[in-house]
Amino acid sequence: xxxxxxxxxxxxxxxxxxxxxxxxxxxxxxxxxxxxxxxxxxxxxxxxxxxxxxxxxxxxxxxxxxxxxxxxxxxxxxxxxxxxxxxxxxxxxxxxxxxxxxxxxxxxxxxxxxxxxxxxxxxxxxxxxxxxxxxxxxxxxxxxxxxxxxxxxxxxxxxxxxxxxxxxxxxxxxxxxxxxxxxxxxxxxxxxxxxxxxxxxxxxxxxxxxxxxxxxxxxxxxxxxxxxxxxxxxxxxxxxxxxxxxxxxxxxxxxxxxxxxxxxxxxxxxxxxxxxxxxxxxxxxxxxxxxxxxxxxxxxxxxxxxxxxxxxxxxxxxxxxxxxxxxxxxxxxxxxxxxxxxxxxxxxxxxxxxxxxxxxxxxxxxxxxxxxxxxxxxxxxxxxxxxxxxxxxx
Numbered sequence: 001x002x003x004x005x006x007x008x009x010x011x012x013x014x015x016x017x018x019x020x021x022x023x024x025x026x027x028x029x030x031x032x033x034x035x036x037x038x039x040x041x042x043x044x045x046x047x048x049x050x051x052x053x054x055x056x057x058x059x060x061x062x063x064x065x066x067x068x069x070x071x072x073x074x075x076x077x078x079x080x081x082x083x084x085x086x087x088x089x090x091x092x093x094x095x096x097x098x099x100x101x102x103x104x105x106x107x108x109x110x111x112x113x114x115x116x117x118x119x120x121x122x123x124x125x126x127x128x129x130x131x132x133x134x135x136x137x138x139x140x141x142x143x144x145x146x147x148x149x150x151x152x153x154x155x156x157x158x159x160x161x162x163x164x165x166x167x168x169x170x171x172x173x174x175x176x177x178x179x180x181x182x183x184x185x186x187x188x189x190x191x192x193x194x195x196x197x198x199x200x201x202x203x204x205x206x207x208x209x210x211x212x213x214x215x216x217x218x219x220x221x222x223x224x225x226x227x228x229x230x231x232x233x234x235x236x237x238x239x240x241x242x243x244x245x246x247x248x249x250x251x252x253x254x255x256x257x258x259x260x261x262x263x264x265x266x267x268x269x270x271x272x273x274x275x276x277x278x279x280x281x282x283x284x285x286x287x288x289x290x291x292x293x294x295x296x297x298x299x300x301x302x303x304x305x306x307x308x309x310x311x312x313x314x315x316x317x318x319x320x321x322x323x324x325x326x327x328x329x330x331x332x333x334x335x336x337x338x339x340x341x342x343x344x345x346x347x348x349x350x351x352x353x354x355x356x357x358x359x360x361x362x363x364x365x366x367x368x369x370x371x372x373x374x375x376x377x378x379x380x381x382x383x384x385x386x387x388x389x390x391x392x393x394x
Contacts, residue, residue, distance in 0.1 A: 007277030021279035054346035104142035112157035163192035169223035338377025
């Protein structure tokens with residue numbers, strides 16, 4: 001297998017906007033969870049690897065992505081054990097090995113150096129905001145100053161690929177606030193940026209506060225202006241937008257920037273990948289039973305299955321040929337380069353126009369898509385309403 005996602009569901013504190021599968025105040029479960037995770041990875045190592053579906057997918061590096069939650073709540077010894085187990089699925093040599101991190105957990109230079117020495121070569125810092133009052137509203141455990149400190153220490157530890165996550169459309173955020181953030185980000189010179197518009201998820205504390213009228217958010221028009229500001233500002237500062245929400249520096253020529261996240265590109269190219277951990281989703285389309293699988297959501301349920309010597313599966317979702325075609329379009333159109341006709345044919349077994357000629361024609365007429373002989377991609381207007389475009393392929 002060429003791609004592997006590993007979910008670490010522990011957090012020091014759940015953020016007010018978060019609906020990910022994460023748990024606070026469960027530090028005593030980390031060690032048994034790591035043991036269970038290593039057991040699951042050993043089981044996954046027996047699954048027949050699936051070949052890349054196209055030349056574009058084959059060009060990606062192998063990847064391992066430690067996501068969460070907060071993976072950096074694990075000790076270096078625990079991360080090492082997880083990576084040793086993962087190496088039976090994705091060899092570590094030459095792989096992009098990414099680790100998500102809360103900046104508040106990365107204030108120890110020795111930990112950062114140890115993480116780099118274990119082979120982690122890409123760090124994704126969840127900064128989210130550089131406004132300390134807003135960070136408190138969001139429930140983050142770090143300050144803006146600590147985020148910058150952790151970034152600088154990661155550089156000193158030898159990380160040559162660092163990504164920063166930010167959210168816009170935050171409570172009380174003005175256009176001037178966002179411009180100040182963009183200016184500050186540019187002085188740090190990270191290799192990669194992921195910028196997301198805040199999505200209010202039900203069952204989160206922030207949702208309750210907004211619906212009760214205690215907190216106000218910018219309206220959709222202001223959030224859209226923030227997105228356009230980011231695109232313009234980052235382009236002027238040497239970043240290439242390669243996906244709806246993602247920007248990267250590039251040191252080489254080519255259709256994708258050299259610091260693009262290889263693991264996420266595997267998702268956007270609708271490649272197969274394995275996933276381990278509580279609530280993790282994997283994607284396998286090798287005949288005769290293409291499917292997506294979901295692991296048990298809770299930590300206790302996940303560990304109980306593995307203690308019984310069973311894979312911790314909660315659900316297996318069959319994928320029809322039509323599902324694979326739709327997902328190839330929906331995921332691929334997130335990329336600025338769009339969906340290649342050769343990639344689609346290799347992935348789906350049919351020419352692009354044999355499946356979606358009328359949908360593409362309608363979207364071209366509406367100015368939401370562009371195409372040439374090799375690819376079809378979203379226009380800038382299409383990116384602003386991407387979800388409406390994606391629905392056309394379902």
